[in-house]
Amino acid sequence: MKYEELYATLRRRGVLWPTAEIYGGAQGLYDYGPAGARVKRQVEEAWSAWFLGLSDDFYRIDPGEILPEAVVRASGHLEHFTDPEVVCGKCQSHFRAETVLEKFRPEGVDGLSPTEIGDLLHRFPVKCPQCGSTELSVPRPFNMMFGFQFGATGGERAYLRPETAQSSYLAFPRMWDVGRHALPLGIAVVGKAYRNEIAPRQVLFRLRAFTQAELQVFFDPESFPLPFASVASESLPVLRVPRRAAGEETPVWQTAQSLVEEGLPQFYVFFLVHLFRFFRDVLRYPRESIRLFEKSDAERVFYNRIQFDFEVKLESLGGYKELGAVHYRGDYDLSRHGQGSGKDLSVALEGGRRVLPHVLEVTFGVDRNVWSLADLGLSVEGDRTVWHLPPYLAPASVGVFPLMKKEHSAEARRWLEAIGRAGVPAEMDAGGSIGKRYARMDELGVPFCVTIDRETLAAASLADRTVTLRDRDSKAQERVTLATLLARLGATRVAPQPVRLDAVG
RNA sequence: GCGGUUGUGGUCUAGUGGUUAGGACGGUAGCUUCCCAAGCUACCUACCCGGGUUCGAAUCCCGGCAACCGCACCA
Structure with a gap:
């Protein structure tokens, strides 16, 4: 179904509508009506059942949505969600400061204040990539997080969490104590995350407040026992980096076993299969619509060692859209929060070996999948x-x-x-x-x-x-x-x- | 965020300065021995918001908001 028609159908049936609709709405904010809320809730429950069903040591928690500044500083969100922009005084085009300055300052502009970036613009012969003008100026820095004063005195700042994952990392030590003292340990969160997107678009696809379902699996990098044989022969529609480099857009069906032979770790491929089966067997997306899109070194977020996005081809949005992903994040998160908090987040395993667990993250965008269920599931058949x-x-x-x-x-x-x-x-x-x-x-x-x-x-x-x-x-x-x-x-x-x-x- | 286009009942739309703002679909109530959007009757609901021009604005102008398309963005 085409985009406009699909959105109109959903509005007409009370599945969803813009927040504050009588005031003209607000960019990137939508409300679910009775039917939409029902579907969304059942998707969340189905996701929980599917991923928590993996192990008795996988738990779902319900953490808060507000994070103190120290947390987002340690996680890297404070610097990386700040993305200084430069504006051309002549043609009004916007560019990332990093992009226009890269020739003159290869180390990037992370951590620089707007004034410092302004000085750099004057010191170097920087031109507008669009029109060639040198009248470049720095607007106020744009942070993708919603931050605000926390507490009565105003001295402290806090942020709405930009992803649910951080809550799981913060919960890890407590969950270790509460649980069986064994790895792998899974912590799942289904909840809202908030990002001040520059240009929210496409209803449920680029929201400023959205629901994520994320599973963080903490595991011993030396040993991750799982029944790989039970998934080895499963075929996955993958589009790996070399094939992408050759200009191909379509995936190739490859067995889990063959992916391992190509060098991906078994535990990683196991979760690829598990997420794939969720899309195919639980949500019942047509298998031909799905592709597992491998991100290259350059595209990947720096701490991810391996990243495949799960994309589904949607008629309403004219192509493949990311609906979930599997990230191998290594020990980045626990080590950053260990440093930030001054606590030792490593754990003692049976036998006394201490290990800082690695993290495998499975992410899933709930709102996007509600939209996708409608896109893939709604069909006009004659007059109905x-x-x-x-x-x-x-x-x-x-x-x-x-x-x-x-x-x-x-x-x-x-x-x-x-x-x-x-x-x-x-x-x-x-x-x-x-x-x-x-x-x-x-x-x-x-x-x-x-x-x-x-x-x-x-x-x-x-x-x-x-x-x-x-x-x-x-x-x-x-x-x-x-x-x-x-x-x-x-x-x-x-x-x-x-x-x-x-x-x- | 930039540029372009657009904004009329719940949905799709007619309406280029003076209309009781029209229609279709929909919804509600009733009638019909009613199993795949039938028919009949009645009813319901709209000019995105704020300014301006004008005797008079849904219509023209300005600002805002929102949506769509393109660009950019999407740690």
Whole structure:
């Protein structure tokens, strides 16, 4: 579906809309409505189940969103999220200070004040790369973090976290004490992160407040036991750096085993497979739409030793978009926070060996994936629009309709309550014609509908009564009892289960 | 952030200075023994915000906000 049409559909159905819409909205901020909030929450839960299911030593925590300045200084965000810009006085173009000065100052401009950068502009014959003018000036530094005064006196500063990962690093020592004193230890966070993006775009793709689901796996660099054999033959659509250098855009299907033979560590490839399977088996993205895009040395953030972005081809956004990634971050994070805090963050393993754990990070953009589920799942089929959401991600499992409002509403309510008591989210709709109600549920991705009619009321007890069960994707109908219905609905609400790290490989 | 384009009910849109601002879809209520957006009746909802020009502004001008496209950005 095209971008505008997709966004209009989502707004019309109350899936999402701009924050402060009556004031004209605000760039990069969106609110989820009932259906959107439901889908988003179920994506978060599915993600948690899939990644926490790997091991009993993987935990989800719920840390705060505000970080004291010392934390972001140690993590490097204070310097690296500051990206000084230079403005051309003649053509008004903006450039990164680092870019226009690179010829004269190869060591970069990190840590320099605006005044110091201004001095450099005068000292060297720096020209505007756009128009050649020398009238360059430095605007105030742009920091991608939202920072603010913390406390009454105003002496301290704090920041909204620019990524959830930092919270997990900070939690590591405490989690080590609380846990089994064993590696690997996994810490997951699903929560908001905030970045003051220069140009938010494309609704859920470049937000200023967004939800991340991130797993940090702390492991012993000398030993990371996992059942690699169980994933060795899995094929992955990868686009590695040499192939990219040759100008190729399309991935090659390669087995996990062959990636290891090409030099990637087993533990890294294992998590590539695990994230790939999440996209393919849980979110049910078409495998042909996915590619694992390897970042080169130059593109990678400096502390990442290996980085593959998970990209999915989206019609609405005209190409591949990053929806998640696997980063091998080495010991960068614990060593930086060790220095910053003055604490020793290494741990003693069985046998007495001390080790500063390495970190493998799996990131996942929740909002982007809600958009992608809509992009890949919504299809116009004749005169109806159907959202082919996996049932366990749908905003409701079943729509309940009285065939005729007057005669069947009371009985429909009875079924609605019975289904609700079984823990299955159901929604009643008595408005308009029966066909209209089917259409509404189709568009919201509700996988099943039941209709209460005269025949339902023919049987005396609720247990003997039957309704028409209609399937969203096939439009097929069948007559079922309440017990059959609940069993059927229950079965579709179960997402696939992951392998376990301690599974026999 | 820069440049271009745009902004009319929930959605799509007609409307180039004077209109009761029109239509379609949608929603609500009712009728219709109603299982795939049927039909009939009634009703609901709009000129992005603020200034200016003018006797009069949805329409022209300025500013703001927002969206789209391109550039830049995306530790």
